[in-house]
Amino acid sequence: MSISTGYHKKELPPKIKTLGLALLITGLIIVILGYMTDTTRSLYNNIIGFTFLVSIGVGSLFFVGLEYIVGAVWSTPFRRVSEFLSSLIIILPLFVLPLLLNVNIIFGWTHPADTMMQAKVPYLNINFFVIRVVVFWLLWVGFYFFIIKNSVRQDKTKEPSLTKTNIKLSAVFMPVFAITISLAAIDWLMSLAPKWFSTIFGVYYFSGTVLAALAAATIFIVMLNERGYLIAGLKSDHYYSLGALLFAFINFWAYISFSQFLLIWYGNLPEETVWFLARWHGNWKIFSIGLLVIHFVIPYFGLLSQPSKMNPKTLLIMALWILFGHYIDLYWLVMPNFYKEGIIFGWIELGFPILITGLIILVFFYRARKINLVAVGDPKLQRGIDFRL
Amino acid sequence: MSNKILYSYTGIFDTPDQIIQAAEMAVKEGFTKYDVNTPYPLHGMDSAMKLPPSKLGYIALIFGLSAALATALVIGWMSAIDYPLVVGGKPLFSFPAYVPVMFEVTVLTASIATVVAMLFFFFKLPNIGHPLHGTGYMKTVSSDKYGISIQVNDPKLILPDGSFNESFILKFLESVGSKEIAPVYWDEEEINHQNKILDPKFMVFLFVVAIITSAVTYFSLNILMNITPFNWMAEQQKLSVQQTSSVFKNHSGMLVPVPGTVARNSMPYQFSGQPDSAGKSLINPIPVSIESLKKGEIKFDVYCSPCHGFNGDGAGRLNGQFPNPPTLHSDKVRKWTDARIFAVITEGQNVMPSYASQLTVDERWTVINYIRALQRALNAMESDLK
Numbered sequence: 050m051s052i053s054t055g056y057h058k059k060e061l062p063p064k065i066k067t068l069g070l071a072l073l074i075t076g077l078i079i080v081i082l083g084y085m086t087d088t089t090r091s092l093y094n095n096i097i098g099f100t101f102l103v104s105i106g107v108g109s110l111f112f113v114g115l116e117y118i119v120g121a122v123w124s125t126p127f128r129r130v131s132e133f134l135s136s137l138i139i140i141l142p143l144f145v146l147p148l149l150l151n152v153n154i155i156f157g158w159t160h161p162a163d164t165m166m167q168a169k170v171p172y173l174n175i176n177f178f179v180i181r182v183v184v185f186w187l188l189w190v191g192f193y194f195f196i197i198k199n200s201v202r203q204d205k206t207k208e209p210s211l212t213k214t215n216i217k218l219s220a221v222f223m224p225v226f227a228i229t230i231s232l233a234a235i236d237w238l239m240s241l242a243p244k245w246f247s248t249i250f251g252v253y254y255f256s257g258t259v260l261a262a263l264a265a266a267t268i269f270i271v272m273l274n275e276r277g278y279l280i281a282g283l284k285s286d287h288y289y290s291l292g293a294l295l296f297a298f299i300n301f302w303a304y305i306s307f308s309q310f311l312l313i314w315y316g317n318l319p320e321e322t323v324w325f326l327a328r329w330h331g332n333w334k335i336f337s338i339g340l341l342v343i344h345f346v347i348p349y350f351g352l353l354s355q356p357s358k359m360n361p362k363t364l365l366i367m368a369l370w371i372l373f374g375h376y377i378d379l380y381w382l383v384m385p386n387f388y389k390e391g392i393i394f395g396w397i398e399l400g401f402p403i404l405i406t407g408l409i410i411l412v413f414f415y416r417a418r419k420i421n422l423v424a425v426g427d428p429k430l431q432r433g434i435d436f437r438l
Numbered sequence: 439m440s441n442k443i444l445y446s447y448t449g450i451f452d453t454p455d456q457i458i459q460a461a462e463m464a465v466k467e468g469f470t471k472y473d474v475n476t477p478y479p480l481h482g483m484d485s486a487m488k489l490p491p492s493k494l495g496y497i498a499l500i501f502g503l504s505a506a507l508a509t510a511l512v513i514g515w516m517s518a519i520d521y522p523l524v525v526g527g528k529p530l531f532s533f534p535a536y537v538p539v540m541f542e543v544t545v546l547t548a549s550i551a552t553v554v555a556m557l558f559f560f561f562k563l564p565n566i567g568h569p570l571h572g573t574g575y576m577k578t579v580s581s582d583k584y585g586i587s588i589q590v591n592d593p594k595l596i597l598p599d600g601s602f603n604e605s606f607i608l609k610f611l612e613s614v615g616s617k618e619i620a621p622v623y624w625d626e627e628e629i630n631h632q633n634k635i636l637d638p639k640f641m642v643f644l645f646v647v648a649i650i651t652s653a654v655t656y657f658s659l660n661i662l663m664n665i666t667p668f669n670w671m672a673e674q675q676k677l678s679v680q681q682t683s684s685v686f687k688n689h690s691g692m693l694v695p696v697p698g699t700v701a702r703n704s705m706p707y708q709f710s711g712q713p714d715s716a717g718k719s720l721i722n723p724i725p726v727s728i729e730s731l732k733k734g735e736i737k738f739d740v741y742c743s744p745c746h747g748f749n750g751d752g753a754g755r756l757n758g759q760f761p762n763p764p765t766l767h768s769d770k771v772r773k774w775t776d777a778r779i780f781a782v783i784t785e786g787q788n789v790m791p792s793y794a795s796q797l798t799v800d801e802r803w804t805v806i807n808y809i810r811a812l813q814r815a816l817n818a819m820e821s822d823l824k
Contacts, residue, residue: 307534307537311535311537355491435482
């Protein structure tokens with residue numbers, strides 16, 4: 050059976066490239082200037098930027114794998130968007146290199162002072178840390194390479210067996226993703242306060258990861274679909290499903306973060322509460338309450354009603370807001386560890402967000418130039434377009 | 439047979455695509471009083487019938503939010519105003535502790551409200567009859583076919599003279615490709631059907647159910663549970679905590695002991711604030727034996743070693759968080775009598791608090807025996823080597 054897809058590739062306008070390039074160069078200049086004026090502070094911003102990119106890149110690959118493994122059809126027409134975003138994985142080493150060169154500035158565990166820190170040395174030592182970073186990255190790139198290669202090849206060959214191969218690959222990728230993303234969260238975010246521990250931390254970062262990847266995909270999907278770059282027939286039913294998934298993960302994030310807070314608050318053990326006390330000191334307190342509002346209350350009520358999930362405008366605004374919220378969340382995880390007196394914000398903090406925005410736009414542009422924006426060879430495509438609630 | 443009143447015309451279809459198309463056509467024709475019956479929910483049917491979004495969500499929202507608010511107020515009032523009790527050193531109004539309860543009550547209330555509203559408001563529950571019930575049409579569409587039923591009182595079908603346009607509906611059902619077309623008649627009882635929720639019979643029924651439920655609950659919790667054997671061990675000839683008593687003058691269930699009362703197996707400590715005279719007067723009653731030393735070791739490791747260290751040298755695990763105690767191997771402590779050490783354990787000294795409530799009198803003496811053994815071990819004499 051031949052599928053008449055009705056998809057005609059439309060090139061993205063070159064002004065997108067100009068915009069991406071302008072943002073990238075501006076961001077890069079600010080980042081370089083930032084490194085020259087205040088290296089340590091720039092390194093902390095670098096962690097936020099790096100973990101943000103991991104969130105979008107690896108989270109998008111997770112989303113692609115999830116679609117394969119559960120056999121979802123509604124997301125097939127715009128799976129390519131997540132595939133393009135997952136190619137950010139390739140660029141991760143550029144962001145991790147400055148951090149690896151300065152490990153002993155950022156991480157307290159590089160100088161184990163007391164018995165407690167000594168006891169953690171078998172896991173938290175520089176060699177093993179670097180090995181983990183490299184292994185995780187190789188795993189991510191490996192799965193990215195094979196899954197995306199199969200998906201792209203299907204555009205020409207239209208072999209349904211490639212979908213089966215990808216389902217198998219995704220099934221292997223899921224546990225790999227679960228373990229690597231949890232350990233990455235512990236390595237990069239939790240070990241910034243090396244004496245503090247929270248067993249739910251991996252899940253906490255995972256919830257933000259999926260949220261960021263979904264929000265980034267939603268932004269591109271809505272913008273592209275409203276301008277007719279995707280296939281015809283994608284309607285409010287698809288928007289509703291995206292919005293519902295975003296809404297679910299907003300609640301999941303709130304549930305996980307509150308679980309983490311509640312147990313530590315109830316237990317009231319000094320070695321655990323210290324982390325929250327640092328985030329409750331000075332004007333960090335306002336920031337912490339603000340995070341709750343930004344990351345939960347506003348998107349919750351913004352996406353609560355059915356019409357708001359179906360309306361491309363509100364969906365786009367909420368997705369942008371959630372992506373912003375995830376950056377704020379990472380900022381909240383990293384910065385209070387070092388700036389205990391209060392919120393620190395200046396032009397240095399702007400460098401990485403601008404750089405990353407430009408980078409994402411550019412990566413998307415160049416991927417979209419070579420590859421179809423819709424997986425035209427996927428056997429599930431027609432069912433995905435016909436999807437109705 | 440002849441005086442049966444027509445309710446609707448029904449048409450049967452074989453595939454979901456046909457029924458969705460039929461629904462779309464029905465909307466296009468302008469029918470408003472029609473419904474679609476399928477064996478399972480069909481994706482896309484809502485939009486084909488151009489149904490507005492369900493109102494059920496608003497009921498869930500209103501009840502959920504009010505339940506969350508009410509729970510917060512109730513718990514807050516109970517734990518901070520009505521019966522203020524400090525739990526776990528937390529403030530009286532500790533909001534984080536309420537959140538899980540609020541969450542549960544919100545979900546429960548919203549779901550119960552949704553179900554009740556669905557049954558009584560949307561399904562009009564006390565009315566259990568419908569003309570479509572018991573028809574061949576219903577049997578077919580609840581197994582493997584898809585059907586549409588268009589009511590004959592649809593404004594689109596009423597002719598100017600008040601009668602209904604039969605040929606139009608038949609033509610429509612044929613044009614959308616319906617296989618079997620059949621009329622459905624009203625049941626005799628259902629013709630004059632009204633909403634029965636305010637029916638006296640139904641109200642009486644609800645009232646009786648409420649009375650029975652309350653009576654059964656009251657009987658099982660307040661009467662049955664007080665009858666042997668259901669009361670098990672709850673019924674005892676004693677006063678529980680905070681109960682009043684009719685026996686005593688001040689009606690207090692728990693009396694303050696008579697001054698000078700001594701509990702069994704306990705002796706009041708006579709040398710409070712006089713460690714030196716205690717050291718001269720008391721005698722260690724516990725003879726040194728392997729068992730008593732082992733017991734003393736356990737107690738020493740539990741209660742003393744956190745500060746004094748396992749060897750009694752003052753290198754405890756709380757090192758740095760608490761002032762270090764001096765070593766127990768100093769000449770001063772070694773020259774003390776057992777009773778002088780007993781006084782320190784009983785009453786505390788400098789930073790060290792009293793351990794009288796953790797260690798019984800006998801346990802204190804066994805710990806002292808063990809301390810002596812530790813002192814001897816660090817300052818062994820030549821004769822000990824033999």
